[in-house]
Amino acid sequence: MTDFMEISPGRHHRKRLYLSCMLWFFGRAVQAAARVDDGVKSEFAAMPDNFTFCLGAFPSGPYMVVGKDSLGRVRHLGSSIADRTIHLHMMFKNPALLFRVFSFQESTPVANARNRLYVHGDVPQACAVVRIMDMVQVFLLPKFLAKRAVKRYPAWPLKRRTLVRAQVYVRAFAGL
Amino acid sequence: MVIPDYYEFGSRTHIMAGYDALEQIPGLLSSMDAQNPMVITDQGVSRAGLVDILLQALDSRITIKTIQDDVPADSDLITVHTLAGQYRKYGCNAIIALGGGSVMDTAKGVNILVSASSDNLLAFSGANALTHALNPLVAVPTTAGTGSEVTRVAVISDPDNLRKLLFTSGFLMPDAAVLDPRMTLTLPAPVTAATAMDALSHAVEACLCLGRNPLSTAHAHEAIALISQHLLPVILQPDHKPGRLALATGAALAGMAFSNSMVGMVHTLGHSVGSVCHAPHGTCMAVLLPYGMAYNLHKTQPLLADLLLPMAGADVYARTPPADRAQKAIDWVNRMNQRLHQVTAGAHAVCLREMKSQDGKSLVPGHLLPKIAHTALGDGSIFYNPEDLDYDDCLMVLEAAFNGAPLDLSRVKKG
Numbered sequence: 037m038t039d040f041m042e043i044s045p046g047r048h049h050r051k052r053l054y055l056s057c058m059l060w061f062f063g064r065a066v067q068a069a070a071r072v073d074d075g076v077k078s079e080f081a082a083m084p085d086n087f088t089f090c091l092g093a094f095p096s097g098p099y100m101v102v103g104k105d106s107l108g109r110v111r112h113l114g115s116s117i118a119d120r121t122i123h124l125h126m127m128f129k130n131p132a133l134l135f136r137v138f139s140f141q142e143s144t145p146v147a148n149a150r151n152r153l154y155v156h157g158d159v160p161q162a163c164a165v166v167r168i169m170d171m172v173q174v175f176l177l178p179k180f181l182a183k184r185a186v187k188r189y190p191a192w193p194l195k196r197r198t199l200v201r202a203q204v205y206v207r208a209f210a211g212l
Numbered sequence: 213m214v215i216p217d218y219y220e221f222g223s224r225t226h227i228m229a230g231y232d233a234l235e236q237i238p239g240l241l242s243s244m245d246a247q248n249p250m251v252i253t254d255q256g257v258s259r260a261g262l263v264d265i266l267l268q269a270l271d272s273r274i275t276i277k278t279i280q281d282d283v284p285a286d287s288d289l290i291t292v293h294t295l296a297g298q299y300r301k302y303g304c305n306a307i308i309a310l311g312g313g314s315v316m317d318t319a320k321g322v323n324i325l326v327s328a329s330s331d332n333l334l335a336f337s338g339a340n341a342l343t344h345a346l347n348p349l350v351a352v353p354t355t356a357g358t359g360s361e362v363t364r365v366a367v368i369s370d371p372d373n374l375r376k377l378l379f380t381s382g383f384l385m386p387d388a389a390v391l392d393p394r395m396t397l398t399l400p401a402p403v404t405a406a407t408a409m410d411a412l413s414h415a416v417e418a419c420l421c422l423g424r425n426p427l428s429t430a431h432a433h434e435a436i437a438l439i440s441q442h443l444l445p446v447i448l449q450p451d452h453k454p455g456r457l458a459l460a461t462g463a464a465l466a467g468m469a470f471s472n473s474m475v476g477m478v479h480t481l482g483h484s485v486g487s488v489c490h491a492p493h494g495t496c497m498a499v500l501l502p503y504g505m506a507y508n509l510h511k512t513q514p515l516l517a518d519l520l521l522p523m524a525g526a527d528v529y530a531r532t533p534p535a536d537r538a539q540k541a542i543d544w545v546n547r548m549n550q551r552l553h554q555v556t557a558g559a560h561a562v563c564l565r566e567m568k569s570q571d572g573k574s575l576v577p578g579h580l581l582p583k584i585a586h587t588a589l590g591d592g593s594i595f596y597n598p599e600d601l602d603y604d605d606c607l608m609v610l611e612a613a614f615n616g617a618p619l620d621l622s623r624v625k626k627g
Contacts, residue, residue, distance in 0.1 A: 163595070183627070
């Protein structure tokens with residue numbers, strides 16, 4: 037072993053920082069949308085209480101953990117999966133693949149079809165989480181970017197496109 | 213053809229196809245050091261004498277530990293757990309799955325439990341939950357449709373929750389698929405029609421869905437050509453061995469294709485009709501296939517146009533203006549369903565309303581369509597469909613398919 041120098045794999049610090057920020061804000065936006073948007077609310081309503089899901093990348097993150105507590109309230113639980121029971125894992129095979137999605141080079145459905153992510157957990161709940169992610173992306177992104185992220189850009193009513201969107205943004209920044 | 217930035221394709225199943233393929237099984241099992249197999253089959257297969265043909269072909273060169281023929285038409289968790297207990301009780305070390313899709317998927321479920329020494333199949337549902345190779349599994353299909361003999365997929369019902377659980381993993385591909393036309397010679401015409409249309413739906417969706425790639429498309433096109441050329445002749449002359457082998461080969465090719473590109477809304481809705489109403493899968497696929505093609509038309513027109521060549525042949529393809537080819541491919545599937553309806557004396561349903569049980573009762577009551585649409589939203593195949601589907605979309609397509617009415621394309625949402 038002494039004949040060989042140990043080489044540590046390189047880290048893309050800027051990409052990791054970008055992903056961590058995106059996941060942090062996205063998690064807060066999911067929490068916000070679950071408070072103010074009927075579509076997101078109804079998806080969470082169908083999930084059991086004390087349900088937690090995680091979106092992230094192998095082997096060591098970053099992660100976004102969102103949960104529904106025993107009172108049915110949806111909360112962004114941060115970026116740590118340690119000491120948590122996660123019921124649904126949606127994990128990209130590596131951070132570079134997660135970066136492709138969060139930099140809008142590839143949509144989540146296409147990434148899934150290309151076998152870039154593992155889903156461990158209940159499939160109907162995974163379907164619901166993808167629908168929630170789609171709705172939150174439409175809230176957060178300008179149309180030209182959201183169209184790259186979702187299969188079909190929805191024709192929402194004016195109130196949802198403006199008032200509810202503004203509420204999601206304000207609450208996501210404020211952490212409400 | 214657009215080659216995606218990245219794609220994956222795998223098909224490790226060893227295929228033995230031909231007029232004496234069954235006789236190769238003992239040698240195959242010996243090579244895997246698996247000479248104490250369990251045979252999993254169903255009573256229909258058993259009554260048709262196919263177990264006897266298999267045993268005759270195996271001669272006395274291997275010891276069948278037990279033959280279990282209680283697999284229901286719709287494989288479920290209870291059956292899987294029961295059969296896993298039998299596997300352990302008799303000290304088996306391999307499985308021969310003799311039957312259609314339900315038998316194959318049941319055998320895959322049993323193999324998961326016995327290989328992982330587990331009693332909880334739910335722990336392995338979803339994508340890539342398996343992490344270890346399974347025990348030897350030899351698949352002998354008795355229908356030409358499911359393709360499960362070569363796929364990385366198993367679909368098993370969860371009767372408590374009225375849904376179908378999807379299992380996908382490379383480890384689920386059987387070690388070998390034995391395609392022997394003796395196994396399908398006695399298949400009744402309506403079952404031949406429904407299962408072949410199931411295979412056709414696999415091939416068509418493999419060409420259209422988000423996971424399509426050049427290798428899956430090549431397999432799918434050849435599958436479509438074989439099924440298109442041989443389905444009606446085999447219905448008219450059921451004991452035509454070359455035709456039966458061609459259909460079996462087409463079904464296996466379609467299985468390889470969709471196992472690598474996955475399937476979309478035809479299966480999303482079909483699985484849900486099956487799980488809510490216990491309707492036969494193949495017929496659901498036949499009815500829903502043209503609707504799935506039409507719904508996705510605006511996103512997949514060039515791909516659909518390409519399908520006209522293997523479906524209708526070079527003459528029709530060349531005569532049809534390029535702009536009309538996609539619609540003509542949809543029309544071809546509708547006409548095939550109508551023709552099968554005629555040659556099976558009405559037994560092959562062309563709409564959901566027409567699907568009847570053996571005692572003549574309606575299998576898909578109209579009042580269950582909302583429940584089916586709701587169930588569809590939780591089916592994993594919905595991820596792979598080119599166009600998005602919400603509850604209203606699912607219900608719209610189901611209502612059209614229920615009545616046999618053309619899909620109103622102006623109601624298909626485009627974003």
